[in-house]
Each structure stands twice: as C-alpha cells, then as structure tokens.
Amino acid sequence: MATEAQLIANKRNARKSTGPRTNKGKSATSLNAVKHGLMARQAVISSENRNEFCLYRDWMLDELAPAGPMESMLAERIVSLSWRLKRAGHIQKLTIDAMNEDNANSPFTKLTKSLLQKKQNQSKTKTSAPAADLTLGRLAIKDFSNARVLERLLMYERRIEHSLYKTIFELQRLQLMRNLDNESDIPFKQLTI
Secondary structure, eight states: OOOHHHHHHHHHHHHHOOOOOSHHHHHHHTTTTOSSSTTOSSSSOTTSOHHHHHHHHHHHHHHHOOOSHHHHHHHHHHHHHHHHHHHHHHHHHHHHHHHHHHHTTSHHHHHHHHHHHHHHHHHSOOOOOOOOOOHHHHHHHHHTTTSSHHHHHHHHHHHHHHHHHHHHHHHHHHHHHHHHHHHHTSOOOOOOO
C-alpha cells in the first residue's frame, strides 16, 4: 500500500506527464503496442510495403467486384484479413528461422553443422544465401515470451482465417441475393410450343 506522501507525489508527477503534443509524436506513440502486427489496427505495418498492399488491394477488389456500401465494406474487410493472413504465414516462417538461428549456438548443433558442411564441401562447392531479416520473428518470440510461440501464432492464424471465411461467405450471400433480385426483375418469356 502506498503512503500518503507517495500518493501526493504520484498525482503531482501525473500532472506533468501530458503525453505527446505534436502530430508526429502522437503518430509515433500510437505504434507503441505494435509487436508482431497480427492484431494491428492499420492494414500495413512498418515492415511491409504500402505500394505492394495497394496493388494487392486493387487486385482483390477487382476480383470481388462489390456493389453498394455493404458489399464494399465486406470486400475491404476481406482484403484486410487476407493481407493479415499472409502476414501470419510470413511471421511463422521468420519465427521458425529465428528459433533455429538461436539454437545454432548449442554445441550439438555446431557439431552437426560442421559435419554437414564438410560433407557438402566434399561433394560440391557451397553457395551462400543472404541472411534473412528475422526482426518480425524475433518480435513474436519476445512478445510470446518464448512460451509456445508457434502454437500462439497458429491460434492467431486460425482466428484470422475463420473471420476471413465468415466474411467471404457473407459477401457471397449478399451478392447472390442481389443477383437473384436482378433476375426477378426480368420478365419471363413465354414459351411457344
């Protein structure tokens, strides 16, 4: 329990802290809680290319062909969820790579690698690939405190996937209803025998 003096000091200090005042500061602090980006509010996170997302969005909206505000809202949601699902797969890959890299320092792994490299060098010359940027993978490991990281990533992926499929189903239902309404407006031709 805090003493009376501590409570007064806390209140006095709280008055001094007003948070960011400029738009730049506010936008910077709005990203404080963004870790892996699977539950981010914005569609594109800092490690992704906004132009690539815009091309993807345009391609998806052309494919979905929404008509009206409700279908447009659902189509935008499908774009966002499918982009996030791609992100989940990418983060899982980077997480596995980061975990493997972290495990590379164990004596058993070093011995195994050295034996494999000797065998590869004897059979052919080795070509080295550039090292991947494992930042998102490391962030996911840190965010999940190394506990069941892959299970938690799969849980997020399943939730996103479920929401995506529900949204696709709802959009298809609306489009089917719209098409049926359009067909009912066309008078039937009488068949002559």
